[in-house]
Amino acid sequence: MKTLVLVEHEEGQLKDATLAAVTAASRLGDVHLLVAGSGVGAIAEQAAKIAGVGKVHVADDEAYAHQLAENVAPLIAGLMDHHDAFLAPSTTTGKNVAPRVAALLDVMQISDILSVEGEDTFTRPIYAGNAVATVRSSDAKKVITVRGTAFEKASREGGSAEIEQVGGSGDKGLSSFVGQEVAHSERPELTSASIIVSGGRALGSSEQFHSFIDPLADKLGAAVGASRAAVDAGYAPNDYQVGQTGKIVAPELYIAIGISGAIQHLAGMKDSKTIVAINKDEDAPIFQVADIGLVGDLFKIVPELTGKL
Amino acid sequence: MKLLVPVKRVIDFNVKPRVKADGSGIDLANVKMSMNPFDEIAVEEAIRLKEKGAASEIVAVSIGPAKAQETLRTALAMGADRAILVVTDVEVEPLAVAKILARIAEEEQPGMIILGKQAIDDDSNQTGQMLAALLGWAQGTFASKVEVEGESVNVTREVDGGLETLRLRLPAVVTTDLRLNEPRYASLPNIMKARSKPMAQKTPEDYGVDVAPRLTTIRVVEPPKRTAGVKVGSVDELIDKLRETGVVG
Numbered sequence: 001m002k003t004l005v006l007v008e009h010e011e012g013q014l015k016d017a018t019l020a021a022v023t024a025a026s027r028l029g030d031v032h033l034l035v036a037g038s039g040v041g042a043i044a045e046q047a048a049k050i051a052g053v054g055k056v057h058v059a060d061d062e063a064y065a066h067q068l069a070e071n072v073a074p075l076i077a078g079l080m081d082h083h084d085a086f087l088a089p090s091t092t093t094g095k096n097v098a099p100r101v102a103a104l105l106d107v108m109q110i111s112d113i114l115s116v117e118g119e120d121t122f123t124r125p126i127y128a129g130n131a132v133a134t135v136r137s138s139d140a141k142k143v144i145t146v147r148g149t150a151f152e153k154a155s156r157e158g159g160s161a162e163i164e165q166v167g168g169s170g171d172k173g174l175s176s177f178v179g180q181e182v183a184h185s186e187r188p189e190l191t192s193a194s195i196i197v198s199g200g201r202a203l204g205s206s207e208q209f210h211s212f213i214d215p216l217a218d219k220l221g222a223a224v225g226a227s228r229a230a231v232d233a234g235y236a237p238n239d240y241q242v243g244q245t246g247k248i249v250a251p252e253l254y255i256a257i258g259i260s261g262a263i264q265h266l267a268g269m270k271d272s273k274t275i276v277a278i279n280k281d282e283d284a285p286i287f288q289v290a291d292i293g294l295v296g297d298l299f300k301i302v303p304e305l306t307g308k309l
Numbered sequence: 310m311k312l313l314v315p316v317k318r319v320i321d322f323n324v325k326p327r328v329k330a331d332g333s334g335i336d337l338a339n340v341k342m343s344m345n346p347f348d349e350i351a352v353e354e355a356i357r358l359k360e361k362g363a364a365s366e367i368v369a370v371s372i373g374p375a376k377a378q379e380t381l382r383t384a385l386a387m388g389a390d391r392a393i394l395v396v397t398d399v400e401v402e403p404l405a406v407a408k409i410l411a412r413i414a415e416e417e418q419p420g421m422i423i424l425g426k427q428a429i430d431d432d433s434n435q436t437g438q439m440l441a442a443l444l445g446w447a448q449g450t451f452a453s454k455v456e457v458e459g460e461s462v463n464v465t466r467e468v469d470g471g472l473e474t475l476r477l478r479l480p481a482v483v484t485t486d487l488r489l490n491e492p493r494y495a496s497l498p499n500i501m502k503a504r505s506k507p508m509a510q511k512t513p514e515d516y517g518v519d520v521a522p523r524l525t526t527i528r529v530v531e532p533p534k535r536t537a538g539v540k541v542g543s544v545d546e547l548i549d550k551l552r553e554t555g556v557v558g
Contacts, residue, residue, distance in 0.1 A: 010470065068475070069438065070447055092468040096450050099403070099438035108404045108523035111433045121527070126431050127326040127335055134527040174447035174481075178463060178474040191469075195556060220557060228487065238453065238467045238488060245347075245427065245487060247469070253556045263325060270535055274554045276547070282540075291538035292550045304544045309557065 001029030001119060004057075004083040006076065006098075007047050008091055009037065014046040016192045017089035019153035021146040022050055025087045026154070027116035028142075030054045033161070034079060036072050036168075038065035044163050051158035058163055063171035067093050070175050073100035075168030080105055085142035090248070094145050102143035109143040110135060114150040128244040128267040148191055149250035149271055183237060190240070193223035194252045198242055198269070201229035202258025202280070202298060209235040212299065213257065216306045225249065225269075227259045243268035258298045261286030278302065310420030310457075310479075311366045312355040314389060315410055316348040318373050318380040319430045332528040335430075344380045347425025349387075350485040353492040354455060355423050356388040363457040364420070366390050370413055372406050374398055378508060385503035386495030392508040397520060403431075405513070405520040407439035412516040414444055419480060421462065426451050426484040437484035447477035451486040 003025040008015040018033075025031045031052055035044045036059045044058045057079060063071045076097070080086055086101055088094030090112045102109040113122040114132065121136045122144070190196065197217040203209040209230065217224045226236035228243055242249055244267040254272035259265060261277070261284055269275070270289055277290035278298050287293045294301060320326055321341040329336045344352075358364040369384035371377040372395040381392040395409055414422060427434035441448035449455070449464030453472065456463045457479075465474045467486045477483075495503070513520045541547050551557040 066473075066475075069441075069450075073442060092451060092466070095434050096438065096448070099435035100442040100448065102435065103404065103407060103439035103442035106404075108402050109433070109435050109439075110524065111435060125532070126529070127320070128429065128432065129532060130326045131328050131335060131529050132532050133529045135524045136527055137524055139523050173478070174445075175449075175475050175477045178476050180468075180471065180473040182471040182473075232488060237471065238486075239469060239471045244429070244432065253551070253554060264322070270532075274556065275535070275538075276551070287540070288537050289535040292547060293538065293540040294542075294544070294547050295540060301544055305547065308544060308548055309551075 001084045002032065002082065003028050003030065003085040003087060004032050004034055004076070004079055006088040006094060007033050007035045007043065008089050008093055009035065009040065009043045012042055014043055016153055017091050017148045019050065019156065020148040020151040021087050021089045022052065022154040023151040024113065024116055024144070024146045025085070026052050028085050028119060032057060032083065034059065034076065036064040036067065036075060038062045046156070048161040048163050049157055049159050051155040053159045053161040056161050056163045057166045059166050059168050061168065061170055066177040067097065068175050068177065069097045069100045070172045071170065072097050073104055074172070076101045077104040078168060079166065080141055085144060087144045087146055090145040090147050098143055098145050105141055105143065107139040107141055107143045108137065109145065110137055111145050112147045113144055114147055128263055129270065130263065147248060149248055183239065187217060188221070188223045190223045190225055190242070190247050191249055195220050195222035196225045196249055196251045196253070197222045197255045197257065198225035198227065198259060199230055199236065199257050200227040200259030201233055203230060203235055206235045212302045216302055219306050219309050227265050256286050256290070257302060259286055260284045261289065310364050311368065311417060312358065312364045313368050313370060313414060313417055313419035313422040314351050314355045314384065315370045315422070315424045315436070316352065316380050316384050317345040317425070317428045318342050318371065318377040319345045319428050322346050322429055328529055328531045332530055334526065334529050342376070344383050345425050345428045347427060347485050349492040350487070350489050351423040351425055352384045352387050352389060353490045354485060357490065358457065359388070368393065368417055368419070370395065370410065372397065372401055372409055381508060382503050383495065385506045386500040387493060388499070391506055393511060394508055395511045395513060397513050399520050400522065401513070401520045402522050402524060403433050403435035404439055404523065405518055406436050407443055408518045409513055409516050410440050411443040412518065421480060422482045424484055426486055437482050441482040444482070447481040449475055449477050449481060450484045452483050453486050453488045455483055455489065
């Protein structure tokens with residue numbers, strides 16, 4: 001089987017989410033990559049080095065600069081004449097583009113796969129991860145998004161794939177990029193960090209969120225996450241949100257501070273290796289999944305912890 | 310401008326889903342069902358656009374069992390003007406839902422279709438994007454802000470890195486994220502009024518759409534369970550335990 005994987009990239013860097021999708025694709029067959037963007041020669045070079053990749057297709061055009069689904073999906077659909085499966089990471093980019101590709105190909109997408117059980121059989125989470133379904137696709141071509149935490153990352157070194165320029169239909173004129181508000185942080189990225197310090201509504205304000213959570217995260221070299229409640233309350237920006245509809249994370253260590261543990265939040269972090277919960281309510285559901293729990297006032301515990309580490 | 314708002318009847322978000330013992334799916338017998346929370350946000354956004362004068366009529370659509378009419382009544386009680394119920398007892402996959410909605414859109418000619426980014430039962434996150442593809446329209450997914458400006462709409466999207474704003478040519482499909490708005494509760498008088506609002510009943514066959522599933526569910530199981538670990542009594546004990554993990558130096 002020949003697979004095509006969409007490369008996720010940002011500001012000249014190939015993102016880790018791509019590497020998990022490459023691993024999933026390699027379970028199905030030969031792996032080809034697609035780099036779509038504007039001025040993406042360096043990304044194509046990085047992509048060609050990924051272990052196990054056979055070919056890198058590069059579509060370098062201003063129309064693909066912001067990964068607009070209206071422009072990128074027809075490009076991918078065209079390339080699928082020569083591929084049997086399309087895989088994208090379950091990132092906001094992948095989730096935006098892949099279903100549009102699936103509909104153009106008249107294929108029912110398999111979202112957010114956790115494993116490859118066979119060439120047409122996959123597992124995927126449903127009901128906020130409260131159940132795992134094994135599904136078999138009867139479509140001739142497959143369109144798949146891949147949960148990044150469920151697959152090992154392919155190595156960024158060791159490959160020497162051929163790079164081929166491809167052309168697409170360019171700008172469809174349906175949509176255009178206006179602007180973005182992207183936070184630049186020195187901290188590791190949430191979805192690939194090995195330690196995450198996450199704050200909930202109990203932090204009480206944006207100021208307290210940052211003055212209590214940030215120093216602990218920085219001491220540990222951790223990424224900062226948040227519950228939906230904390231984001232809704234405006235204590236933390238939306239890109240911090242961990243959960244069913246936010247980011248799915250599985251770090252070595254997840255420290256949940258003032259997070260009660262709604263099922264929607266647990267859905268995003270319950271595959272973490274070690275979970276620590278700090279909460280003043282000893283009956284909070286978070287303690288049912290935590291490996292280490294400490295009941296008490298976070299405003300006393302967190303500064304003490306930060307100071308002693 | 311007319312707005313089309315597809316809504317789905319799903320398990321209530323407060324209910325903990327239970328896997329059936331035979332592994333065939335989730336037990337929904339006697340379980341509280343509600344409108345998909347993201348679709349509630351879509352209904353609310355449509356109402357706000359109408360209140361601002363950017364929209365003239367709101368048509369709610371649901372595809373599902375006869376009981377989905379309750380979900381549509383909720384949409385009507387919130388403020389939708391009329392409803393279309395496409396009745397089927399088959400579990401309709403996002404691709405087939407998108408095909409039915411595309412046919413309805415061809416008939417109704419809405420200026421915008423607003424729907425939830427995903428349903429909290431199958432967590433697919435596909436229907437809006439598929440619908441936009443089938444219609445050849447622009448798509449603004451994971452919206453946290455929607456502003457109509459003449460022949461286009463500016464959609465601010467929640468993306469992994471933060472926020473991104475796109476300008477879409479109308480007609481367009483918008484899918485809602487959590488922070489677009491806070492849906493209103495229907496007042497009692499409006500619930501009463503909703504009973505007399507028009508609701509058309511259709512079937513997938515009326516739209517010539519084959520809803521036979523493409524995916525076969527072989528089995529559904531519970532994920533591996535985590536068990537509660539230990540509770541420690543002090544920060545010092547916590548630090549000792551953290552050091553044992555080897556992740557913290």
